[in-house]
Amino acid sequence: MASKWIVCATAVTFGRSKEPIERLEAAGCEVRLNPYGRPLHKDEMLEFAGDADALILGNDDLPASVIRKLKKLKVIARYGVGFDGVDIAEARDLDIEVTYAPAANREETADFTFGLILDLERHISQMVIDTRAGKWNKITGTSLYGKTIGIIGVGQIGTAVARRAMGFGMDILGYDIEQRNEPTVYGVVYTTLNDLLRRSDIITIHLPLDDSTRNLIGARELRFVKPGAILINTARAGIVRHGALDHALKTGRLAGFAIDVFGQEPPEHQPYYDYDNVLVTPHVAGNTTEASRRMGNIVVDNILAVKDGADPPDPVTPQHLYESMISMSGTTPPAKFIVPRNE
Numbered sequence: 001m002a003s004k005w006i007v008c009a010t011a012v013t014f015g016r017s018k019e020p021i022e023r024l025e026a027a028g029c030e031v032r033l034n035p036y037g038r039p040l041h042k043d044e045m046l047e048f049a050g051d052a053d054a055l056i057l058g059n060d061d062l063p064a065s066v067i068r069k070l071k072k073l074k075v076i077a078r079y080g081v082g083f084d085g086v087d088i089a090e091a092r093d094l095d096i097e098v099t100y101a102p103a104a105n106r107e108e109t110a111d112f113t114f115g116l117i118l119d120l121e122r123h124i125s126q127m128v129i130d131t132r133a134g135k136w137n138k139i140t141g142t143s144l145y146g147k148t149i150g151i152i153g154v155g156q157i158g159t160a161v162a163r164r165a166m167g168f169g170m171d172i173l174g175y176d177i178e179q180r181n182e183p184t185v186y187g188v189v190y191t192t193l194n195d196l197l198r199r200s201d202i203i204t205i206h207l208p209l210d211d212s213t214r215n216l217i218g219a220r221e222l223r224f225v226k227p228g229a230i231l232i233n234t235a236r237a238g239i240v241r242h243g244a245l246d247h248a249l250k251t252g253r254l255a256g257f258a259i260d261v262f263g264q265e266p267p268e269h270q271p272y273y274d275y276d277n278v279l280v281t282p283h284v285a286g287n288t289t290e291a292s293r294r295m296g297n298i299v300v301d302n303i304l305a306v307k308d309g310a311d312p313p314d315p316v317t318p319q320h321l322y323e324s325m326i327s328m329s330g331t332t333p334p335a336k337f338i339v340p341r342n343e
């Protein structure tokens with residue numbers, strides 16, 4: 001009899017759904033759940049998943065040095081959309097599949113983005129804090145109707161944000177390396193990054209973190225921002241240079257900032273706690289019961305496909321990384337990124 005596949009789930013938010021775990025168990029897997037309730041450090045990962053056949057990966061980092069030591073690993077199934085924490089090239093070299101859950105939390109992340117926009121513009125959480133403290137403090141907000149939203153990265157989530165912005169009666173600017181036709185039905189007018197920054201009252205980032213987007217928004221870009229605009233980042237922290245951001249907040253160039261994602265999670269130091277106009281949330285933009293169940297089932301579909309010797313439905317391909325590299329001028333990707341997997 002074939003031995004059981006060991007599936008280690010580092011994902012910290014499987015939500016309340018037992019369905020994905022039950023499916024894995026029914027397919028003959030032994031499922032181990034993250035005992036720490038947070039992303040794992042390297043030594044914890046090796047101890048927890050040292051004999052794993054499959055890894056369900058939350059927002060943990062999986063560098064080459066760790067991947068190399070997970071000797072039995074056959075598939076890394078990202079429980080989420082971003083795969084910036086995984087050394088894809090190393091996994092590929094070791095013939096380990098890497099999969100992700102595209103669009104699985106699209107609507108939820110777009111909802112949360114609008115929640116943050118509404119809170120920054122109408123000061124909802126501040127007034128909740130005030131009234132709880134016995135203060136009847138009516139803070140005058142800013143209208144969304146008629147304002148311009150600039151969406152940086154008009155992919156799955158950016159498009160869902162545009163759809164919502166249209167309902168709010170906003171003008172919508174978009175910046176993306178690929179300009180698709182479909183989003184224009186939501187009123188997206190494509191422009192350059194600098195023009196978007198100059199004209200938007202609300203700027204929201206929905207890019208992946210890769211070589212082409214790391215530090216994309218730095219001091220130079222923030223100088224273009226319309227004074228008093230607000231910035232939302234539910235994508236990845238590394239897309240914005242944080243020193244430059246601090247300056248823009250201190251000088252009032254940015255009237256507000258909301259961030260859901262950090263280079264290290266949980267962050268080592270209390271981030272932005274000395275700013276009244278910054279909202280900080282713990283990487284939850286995509287987390288609802290429904291999205292967790294959806295992501296869990298996508299993860300299981302991918303793992304079981306690999307277990308059965310089939311191609312997984314949602315692979316992260318070397319092409320993904322190759323595309324991020326060629327979009328950077330002057331960068332020549334290593335040849336291993338362009339060899340088709342089954343060649």
Ligand SMILES: NC(=O)c1ccc[n+]([C@@H]2O[C@H](COP(=O)([O-])OP(=O)(O)OC[C@H]3O[C@@H](n4cnc5c(N)ncnc54)[C@H](O)[C@@H]3O)[C@@H](O)[C@H]2O)c1
Binds near residue numbers: 176206
């Ligand atoms: N906070 C959360 O809980 C949460 C949830 C889901 C996703 N995310 C993050 O949001 C990101 C976006 O998710 P998505 O599902 O919309 O991804 P997506 O791939 O559908 O969209 C990304 C868009 O960015 C564009 N893009 C890529 N590189 C670019 C560049 N250098 N310049 C301009 N445009 C570029 C792509 O063409 C694409 O349209 C994910 O990669 C993930 O990191 C966070």
Ligand SMILES: O=C(O)[C@H](O)[C@H](O)COP(=O)(O)O
Binds near residue numbers: 014286
């Ligand atoms: O459950 C979580 O920890 C997050 O929702 C999940 O990992 C989201 O990952 P992302 O879509 O941001 O890559």
